[in-house]
Amino acid sequence: MARYVLNRLAQAVMLLVIVSAIGFAILHLAPGGPLSQFAASAQMTQEDLDRVTKQLGLDRPLPIQYLDWFGRMLKGDWGRSYRDGEAVLSVISSHLGATLELMTTATIVAVLLGCWIGILGALRRYSLFDSLATVGAMIALSIPTFWFGLITIYVFSVTLGWLPAGNRETVGDGSFLDLLHHLIAPAMVLALVETAMWGRFMRSSMLEVINQDYIRTARAKGLPEWRILTVHALRNALLPMITVAGLQFPTLLGGALVAETVFTWPGMGRLFLDSIGYRDYPVVMGILMFSAIMVLIGSLIADILYAVVDPRIRVG
Amino acid sequence: MATVALSTAQSEPGQTAWRRFCRHRLALAGAVIIIILLLGSALGPYLLPFDDTYIDIMKRFAPPLSGAHILGTDELGRDVLARLMMGGRVSLSIGIVAMGIAMAVGVVVGAFAGFYGGVVGAVLMRLVDAVLCFPSIFLLLALAALTEPGLVTTTVLIAATAWMGVARVVEAQVRSLREREFAVAALAFGSSNLRIMFRELVPNAIAPIVVSATLNVANAILLESYISYLGNGIQPPAASWGNMLNNAQIYLTSAPWLAIVPGVAITLAVTSFNFLGDGLRDALDPRMNIS
Numbered sequence: 001m002a003r004y005v006l007n008r009l010a011q012a013v014m015l016l017v018i019v020s021a022i023g024f025a026i027l028h029l030a031p032g033g034p035l036s037q038f039a040a041s042a043q044m045t046q047e048d049l050d051r052v053t054k055q056l057g058l059d060r061p062l063p064i065q066y067l068d069w070f071g072r073m074l075k076g077d078w079g080r081s082y083r084d085g086e087a088v089l090s091v092i093s094s095h096l097g098a099t100l101e102l103m104t105t106a107t108i109v110a111v112l113l114g115c116w117i118g119i120l121g122a123l124r125r126y127s128l129f130d131s132l133a134t135v136g137a138m139i140a141l142s143i144p145t146f147w148f149g150l151i152t153i154y155v156f157s158v159t160l161g162w163l164p165a166g167n168r169e170t171v172g173d174g175s176f177l178d179l180l181h182h183l184i185a186p187a188m189v190l191a192l193v194e195t196a197m198w199g200r201f202m203r204s205s206m207l208e209v210i211n212q213d214y215i216r217t218a219r220a221k222g223l224p225e226w227r228i229l230t231v232h233a234l235r236n237a238l239l240p241m242i243t244v245a246g247l248q249f250p251t252l253l254g255g256a257l258v259a260e261t262v263f264t265w266p267g268m269g270r271l272f273l274d275s276i277g278y279r280d281y282p283v284v285m286g287i288l289m290f291s292a293i294m295v296l297i298g299s300l301i302a303d304i305l306y307a308v309v310d311p312r313i314r315v316g
Numbered sequence: 317m318a319t320v321a322l323s324t325a326q327s328e329p330g331q332t333a334w335r336r337f338c339r340h341r342l343a344l345a346g347a348v349i350i351i352i353l354l355l356g357s358a359l360g361p362y363l364l365p366f367d368d369t370y371i372d373i374m375k376r377f378a379p380p381l382s383g384a385h386i387l388g389t390d391e392l393g394r395d396v397l398a399r400l401m402m403g404g405r406v407s408l409s410i411g412i413v414a415m416g417i418a419m420a421v422g423v424v425v426g427a428f429a430g431f432y433g434g435v436v437g438a439v440l441m442r443l444v445d446a447v448l449c450f451p452s453i454f455l456l457l458a459l460a461a462l463t464e465p466g467l468v469t470t471t472v473l474i475a476a477t478a479w480m481g482v483a484r485v486v487e488a489q490v491r492s493l494r495e496r497e498f499a500v501a502a503l504a505f506g507s508s509n510l511r512i513m514f515r516e517l518v519p520n521a522i523a524p525i526v527v528s529a530t531l532n533v534a535n536a537i538l539l540e541s542y543i544s545y546l547g548n549g550i551q552p553p554a555a556s557w558g559n560m561l562n563n564a565q566i567y568l569t570s571a572p573w574l575a576i577v578p579g580v581a582i583t584l585a586v587t588s589f590n591f592l593g594d595g596l597r598d599a600l601d602p603r604m605n606i607s
Binding site: 142158288 | 569
């Protein structure tokens with residue numbers, strides 16, 4: 001087990017190095033490179049630019065600059081926002097809560113609803129419910145999330161007036177009920193795609209399990225059907241969902257970004273777009289790297305968890 | 317289809333695949349809708365009396381089905397149907413071309429990684445894993461923000477965030493087949509490595525490649541619509557399904573059709589490609605033969 005974990009950790013570290021190299025390369029793609037903000041300013045002459053380039057060490061060979069940048073990143077120094085000079089990591093962390101709130105709510109809804117739909121679909125394969133769920137999931141995966149958000153606003157905010165059209169709270173209110181009221185629409189929009197994904201994976205995982213020999217053995221032993229389903233089938237069918245959760249994470253994060261833009265939700269996604277608008281490259285790069293590292297850690301945790309619950313993995 | 321109809325016992329697998337595909341009614345419906353959308357976008361603008369960029373301030377916000385404009389007009393009095401068709405040209409082309417680029421890159425990377433293995437394979441596949449760590453929307457938006465927006469950049473950037481899946485599929489297939497007799501025989505005959513890779517090994521992965529190509533088009537249309545909606549993709553006055561939604565949020569109360577019409581077109585196109593991909597998977601995947 002320890003060897004498996006160490007092996008996975010080493011892989012993750014190697015991936016982190018490549019991920020950071022990609023991030024560094026993108027940063028240098030920016031028009032004017034890391035100095036683009038100053039280069040665009042009319043107050044700086046070429047002489048000033050050359051001096052700043054030297055001061056910041058940007059005249060050194062790229063590999064050395066990369067090592068320097070990577071080292072500072074590991075120490076938590078992710079640079080400063082062009083907009084207000086605040087440290088990038090603290091800008092990100094001040095927006096992280098809102099995003100996590102949205103993602104957690106959507107995930108809870110999606111896991112419960114998706115697993116229920118998937119299990120029922122597998123047990124009543126090719127029934128009307130199963131067909132409707134399959135078609136519905138495909139359509140849900142095809143609807144552009146941002147457009148679904150717009151339509152939600154049109155129906156529930158503009159026409160019916162039941163839900164607020166955006167933001168996380170009413171200014172001056174901020175009570176629990178107020179927060180919940182604002183959370184419903186964006187969380188549901190984000191949950192739609194997630195539910196469809198979980199439903200599809202749960203259905204195929206359940207189908208795989210209920211055709212196994214040990215289920216037939218359990219039936220042959222004369223166990224009651226509910227016991228076969230809950231104890232024997234469900235427990236095993238749920239295991240691969242850990243991997244699904246890990247694989248799903250990038251989509252979930254991307255979906256949160258999209259939902260945030262439509263509902264002006266003050267999270268990391270909104271910050272990302274605002275920073276793009278301001279050409280605030282350090283923050284853009286920071287969020288890009290931050291999300292990649294979150295994905296990396298997410299899949300690492302999923303792999304290790306899966307090895308904990310399924311001993312067959314550790315050997316391989 | 318002629319080959320399938322003419323051939324006899326030899327084309328059994330192809331025939332069953334075709335029959336299985338036809339049984340998948342939703343995939344068939346998807347294919348029909350895709351053809352209608354393609355024809356409508358390609359030919360429709362010639363049949364319409366309105367130009368997609370013609371601004372008629374006197375006729376702003378005409379609702380659908382109210383007179384000459386079937387789908388109404390937008391905030392500048394432009395005909396929505398004309399823009400939808402011209403936008404369809406842009407959005408569908410981007411979807412298909414971006415898929416083509418992504419497939420080409422993915423197949424080449426996968427073939428090289430799988431064939432050479434060792435350090436080359438490890439480096440290439442770790443690169444694939446690393447790019448997959450970035451949520452594609454974040455990566456796409458960051459790249460789009462750093463470059464001049466436009467048709468070509470949008471297409472290339474979408475392809476740049478979509479080639480990894482097929483690379484994995486091809487790599488696995490090529491790696492598992494390269495020691496098989498037919499590959500060794502080709503080597504013994506003096507075939508070059510490139511020839512073995514792309515003439516002998518890659519064709520074995522054609523089924524998953526076709527499926528992932530179809531799903532890739534769906535994904536590319538979605539990505540285009542999103543970055544154009546945010547203003548980093550196709551620039552006005554040219555229309556795309558995404559940038560038609562650009563201002564739709566402001567006019568949601570007064571002119572909801574501006575939001576509804578392009579969104580329905582995107583959903584229809586993406587759903588159709590997804591169903592088509594699903595049907596192709598069922599038809600082409602030999603493992604499905606058993607059940």
